[in-house]
Amino acid sequence: MLKLNRVHHIAIICSDYQKSKHFYSEILGLKIVREVYREERQSYKLDLEVGDQYQIELFSFPDPAARPSRPEAAGLRHIAFDVDDIDEAAAHIKSANISVEAIRTDEFTGKRFTFFADPDGLPVELYEV
Incomplete structure (x- = not known):
């Protein structure tokens, strides 16, 4: 049987990187572990620490597709x-x-x-x- 230990990370793609970076790091208080800009993808990747255990990866991409989240759309x-x-x-x-x-x-x-x-x-x- 497969043994999963814990959630390793959660990836979130945002539409406004600076606004989301502020929200997750300043308002929610998540610790910034690493921030990189990937020129070839025109994308930021921000690694955030949650309570010394989990990591959220915050991504920015040019023109990300919208994803329905309410009401009760399929998916995460x-x-x-x-x-x-x-x-x-x-x-x-x-x-x-x-x-x-x-x-x-x-x-x-x-x-x-x-x-x-x-x-x-x-x-x-x-x-x-």
Whole structure:
């Protein structure tokens, strides 16, 4: 049987590199590990660290195709981050003038969560652990 250890990275293609770089590094506070510009592809690649474990790869490409994300389009649905205090985390996101959905409770786990969107409309979830 195949043994998968953990998620290695998550790749996100953005439409406005500087805006998304600011969102993920300044607003969400992810640590920049490496940033490179690939001239032959006219593309930036930004590696971001999440809690000393996972890495998000943020890519820019000229004129990326739009991908539907709502309502419930097929494909990757959202990215979720666990947080210690959902109220504090949601307040931080709101302080950056980003709309945050009402905090809800997961009916199966009893844990609280909420959603907001990145600059390209990708749903981002905060899940209280």
